[in-house]
Amino acid sequence: MTSNLAIKLSQVSKRYPHFNLSKINLALEEGCIMGLIGPNGAGKSTTIRLLMGLVQPDAGEVSVLGHSMPSSQVKAKWEIGFASEDMRLYKNATIEWHMEYLQSIYPSWDKGYAETLLKRFDLIPRQKIKGLSHGQRVKAGLLLVLARRPKLLILDEPTTGLDPVARHEVLNELMEVLKDETRSVLFSSHNTQDVEQLSDQITFIDRGKVVNSQDRETFLERWQRIRLDLSKSDWSENNLSSSQPGVVDIQQSGNLAVVTTNQFNPDMVSAYQQQGAEILGVENMTLEEIFVAEVHSSRQGAEK
Numbered sequence: 001m002t003s004n005l006a007i008k009l010s011q012v013s014k015r016y017p018h019f020n021l022s023k024i025n026l027a028l029e030e031g032c033i034m035g036l037i038g039p040n041g042a043g044k045s046t047t048i049r050l051l052m053g054l055v056q057p058d059a060g061e062v063s064v065l066g067h068s069m070p071s072s073q074v075k076a077k078w079e080i081g082f083a084s085e086d087m088r089l090y091k092n093a094t095i096e097w098h099m100e101y102l103q104s105i106y107p108s109w110d111k112g113y114a115e116t117l118l119k120r121f122d123l124i125p126r127q128k129i130k131g132l133s134h135g136q137r138v139k140a141g142l143l144l145v146l147a148r149r150p151k152l153l154i155l156d157e158p159t160t161g162l163d164p165v166a167r168h169e170v171l172n173e174l175m176e177v178l179k180d181e182t183r184s185v186l187f188s189s190h191n192t193q194d195v196e197q198l199s200d201q202i203t204f205i206d207r208g209k210v211v212n213s214q215d216r217e218t219f220l221e222r223w224q225r226i227r228l229d230l231s232k233s234d235w236s237e238n239n240l241s242s243s244q245p246g247v248v249d250i251q252q253s254g255n256l257a258v259v260t261t262n263q264f265n266p267d268m269v270s271a272y273q274q275q276g277a278e279i280l281g282v283e284n285m286t287l288e289e290i291f292v293a294e295v296h297s298s299r300q301g302a303e304k
């Protein structure tokens with residue numbers, strides 16, 4: 001049902017002269033946080049601009065908090081907080097001026113929370129935007145969005161270019177926001193650690209296509225590496241790859257083999273054991289390793 005989805009993209013396409021965002025499907029349930037991760041030029045910002053109604057799709061349907069975009073963008077924007085690098089702030093005005101301005105526009109403005117964020121982000125209200133460092137600017141932009149208490153937050157690379165301390169402040173604040181289960185967040189990032197830490201749902205995007213979109217646990221549980229000693233078995237690289245579904249890579253050196261699977265299930269381990277293989281270990285993969293493997297296999301599939 002569209003009503004309890006914060007975001008829904010159905011078969012959305014957008015063509016530029018040198019880029020094609022093609023038949024994107026995405027769904028984010030209310031109260032969840034989705035990390036959108038992809039290499040440079042993958043189409044993350046374009047997807048976000050489509051969601052914000054800033055770009056008109058060539059095909060497909062975009063719905064945000066039940067509003068059809070871009071036709072209902074004026075209505076939808078009251079409920080969406082959007083922050084990106086190119087956020088339009090008045091360079092000659094102070095942070096305080098922006099806070100007062102937004103407070104006069106948005107009835108949902110939370111004055112107490114804005115004051116708390118000023119302290120947490122270590123910002124000086126009388127400072128002009130033009131005098132802020134990159135990190136301070138990002139934090140000021142985020143404060144102005146968060147204090148509106150929007151139902152949906154859409155953040156384009158909120159942690160890019162921040163030092164480790166500022167990054168943690170921003171990540172912690174986003175985690176705080178998410179304790180309120182009625183709010184939803186979509187954020188894009190190159191940083192797999194940030195995405196792994198924050199997201200319930202993870203979407204990989206590459207070359208204008210959604211490579212995979214699932215909940216974090218599913219990604220981390222299904223992708224595993226199994227280390228095998230084959231000295232007492234007659235497994236070879238060929239029958240190892242064909243014996244189980246989901247085997248995406250096998251590295252073999254002498255009697256030792258490492259099988260990477262994206263459909264791990266304990267029966268796989270039993271099957272290898274029954275045929276004489278000794279299991280040396282089953283290892284989790286990091287989200288970064290999973291992302292690289294997913295993109296690699298999607299590109300290989302596209303080239304076939």
Ligand SMILES: Nc1ncnc2c1ncn2[C@@H]1O[C@H](COP(=O)(O)OP(=O)(O)OP(=O)(O)O)[C@@H](O)[C@H]1O
Nearest residue numbers: 016017018019038039040041042043044045046047
């Ligand atoms: N207005 C536009 N006109 C022409 N091409 C565009 C336009 N906007 C985006 N593109 C192209 O679409 C592609 C995807 O860009 P997008 O900004 O969505 O990528 P991204 O995943 O956000 O990348 P990055 O991580 O580098 O910010 C790029 O090749 C870009 O040049």
